Amino acid sequence: MNAIRTFRRTFIGGYMKIFDEGWSKAKQRMKTAIKPGPGFDIGWDNPNMPINNYDIVIIGGGVMGWSTAYWLMHKVPRKARGKIGLNVLVVEKDPSYTRASTVLSVGSIRQQFTLPENINMSMFSSHFIRNIREYLSVYEEDPPDVQFNPQGYLFLATAEGAEQLKQAHDTQIALGAKVRLFTKRQLEVKFPWLNTEGIELGNYGMENEGWFDPWLLLMALKKKAISLGVDHCHGEVTDLIVEAKPGVVEGRLCKRLTHVKVKMPNSIQYQNVKAGHFINTAGPWAQDIARMIGIGQEDPMGLDWELQAPLPVEPRKRYVYVFHCPQGPGLDCPLIVDPSGTYVRREGLAGNYLCGKSPEEHEEPDAKHLEVDYDYFNETIWPKLAHRVKAFEEIKLRMAWAGYYDYNTVDQNAIIGTHPIYDNLYLANGFSGHGIQQAPAVGRAVAELLLDGEFKTLDLSRFGFERFLRNEPIREKNIV
Numbered sequence: 001m002n003a004i005r006t007f008r009r010t011f012i013g014g015y016m017k018i019f020d021e022g023w024s025k026a027k028q029r030m031k032t033a034i035k036p037g038p039g040f041d042i043g044w045d046n047p048n049m050p051i052n053n054y055d056i057v058i059i060g061g062g063v064m065g066w067s068t069a070y071w072l073m074h075k076v077p078r079k080a081r082g083k084i085g086l087n088v089l090v091v092e093k094d095p096s097y098t099r100a101s102t103v104l105s106v107g108s109i110r111q112q113f114t115l116p117e118n119i120n121m122s123m124f125s126s127h128f129i130r131n132i133r134e135y136l137s138v139y140e141e142d143p144p145d146v147q148f149n150p151q152g153y154l155f156l157a158t159a160e161g162a163e164q165l166k167q168a169h170d171t172q173i174a175l176g177a178k179v180r181l182f183t184k185r186q187l188e189v190k191f192p193w194l195n196t197e198g199i200e201l202g203n204y205g206m207e208n209e210g211w212f213d214p215w216l217l218l219m220a221l222k223k224k225a226i227s228l229g230v231d232h233c234h235g236e237v238t239d240l241i242v243e244a245k246p247g248v249v250e251g252r253l254c255k256r257l258t259h260v261k262v263k264m265p266n267s268i269q270y271q272n273v274k275a276g277h278f279i280n281t282a283g284p285w286a287q288d289i290a291r292m293i294g295i296g297q298e299d300p301m302g303l304d305w306e307l308q309a310p311l312p313v314e315p316r317k318r319y320v321y322v323f324h325c326p327q328g329p330g331l332d333c334p335l336i337v338d339p340s341g342t343y344v345r346r347e348g349l350a351g352n353y354l355c356g357k358s359p360e361e362h363e364e365p366d367a368k369h370l371e372v373d374y375d376y377f378n379e380t381i382w383p384k385l386a387h388r389v390k391a392f393e394e395i396k397l398r399m400a401w402a403g404y405y406d407y408n409t410v411d412q413n414a415i416i417g418t419h420p421i422y423d424n425l426y427l428a429n430g431f432s433g434h435g436i437q438q439a440p441a442v443g444r445a446v447a448e449l450l451l452d453g454e455f456k457t458l459d460l461s462r463f464g465f466e467r468f469l470r471n472e473p474i475r476e477k478n479i480v
């Protein structure tokens with residue numbers, strides 16, 4: 001059975017692609033396309049197991065994985081999708097997503113970044129979220145609704161931080177973002193419940209900002225991608241296998257991955273899944289995937305110096321607290337980001353609020369478990385909230401949770417593109433607390449890079465891994 005599928009994919013699928021894309025493009029693709037090879041077939045046909053030949057394997061089925069899978073299929077003509085055309089597999093080790101960053105996120109979106117790439121990505125994602133029915137509706141199913149709540153962020157700055165806030169504002173305006181600066185006096189008029197002590201300036205989002213339900217976005221992307229022909233399996237990628245002989249691409253020595261080892265749940269079976277391209281969307285665990293092929297490992301001979309640079313992503317624990325305050329600000333309450341980094345926003349309209357703060361480097365909590373530190377709320381967050389909004393002096397903490405940021409330890413920015421040594425390994429990692437909102441734009445960018453060979457809509461080349469080799473980090477100043 002697998003042999004028949006392999007034949008159909010390789011020969012009939014290849015023919016369809018030639019027909020759809022034109023000869024030269026298809027020829028290019030076929031050069032890198034997988035060929036059926038012996039030795040990877042487990043020899044029996046279990047419907048829960050992935051078949052063993054794919055064009056693309058996506059490692060990690062969080063929002064990045066499913067967004068990428070969706071865009072890959074969206075970009076190819078209908079008759080070149082799935083089965084006899086482009087074959088994409090998403091491998092996810094925990095389909096209940098108990099620890100995935102995506103479902104533990106607070107799902108907020110803002111244009112208020114300092115880097116043009118981040119501003120552009122969020123502006124596109126905002127368009128995507130607002131028009132989600134156009135993008136993700138599935139035939140004969142209810143249209144998706146991610147419960148988008150439009151509401152601006154309000155970034156507050158002291159006298160010391162005012163110049164940086166203004167510069168960020170100017171960059172955002174130049175790119176078409178809808179933001180407006182408020183002086184201290186203007187803030188007092190617009191938000192009379194806000195204590196402006198120590199505040200010089202505020203930047204307020206008039207459009208393209210708010211929050212939505214991350215679980216609903218994940219499910220909508222997944223459902224749509226599956227409807228377009230993406231395969232998925234429940235299993236853990238435990239190893240990546242590299243082709244024995246390195247090759248030369250554009251004068252550079254490159255290695256190629258040939259297949260992944262997938263450990264199936266409740267089974268001692270491993271399945272070897274062969275593919276032409278691999279995408280690392282393993283979120284906070286992206287570095288574990290990279291380590292499987294020696295990325296970041298010491299090489300005493302110094303031969304593969306590009307392999308010595310690690311993928312600088314690690315899980316960092318972040319707390320979210322929900323409190324009740326019947327007298328708190330109402331419908332006009334923006335998502336406030338205090339100069340201390342503490343943020344707070346409404347959760348519905350019944351006097352509930354959600355808040356948090358990224359700790360200072362020396363306060364980083366132990367990321368081995370996801371227990372919540374309530375002292376952090378009482379001692380660090382609440383005093384800041386009560387100072388900024390008097391009504392928050394009297395509150396009742398209702399619940400809290402912790403989740404992992406997929407934290408880029410070098411510059412807190414996305415890492416997007418191929419690895420310099422493994423030219424068929426694509427990275428979409430390190431989003432450091434802004435990945436949910438960037439997912440629609442990142443999925444599209446990775447799909448462009450893979451299918452077109454370059455970024456077509458937004459140039460994200462500055463986010464390539466090479467910046468770590470050159471020691472040229474690009475810093476985002478507005479990290480929350």
Ligand SMILES: Cc1cc2nc3c(=O)[nH]c(=O)nc-3n(C[C@H](O)[C@H](O)[C@H](O)COP(=O)(O)OP(=O)(O)OC[C@H]3O[C@@H](n4cnc5c(N)ncnc54)[C@H](O)[C@@H]3O)c2cc1C
Nearest residue numbers: 060062063064093101102105108237283403434435436437
């Ligand atoms: C508390 C909190 C608040 C946040 N708030 C926001 C916000 O307001 N706005 C915003 O834009 N972003 C926010 N984020 C960040 C955002 O959630 C993440 O950047 C984004 O979800 C990353 O998505 P991902 O798909 O890369 O990672 P994940 O959602 O973690 O998905 C990775 C998946 O890979 C799987 N996986 C890992 N290893 C393997 C393996 N070996 N084999 C198979 N599968 C594997 C995991 O099980 C997981 O499901 C927040 C995050 C947290 C924790």
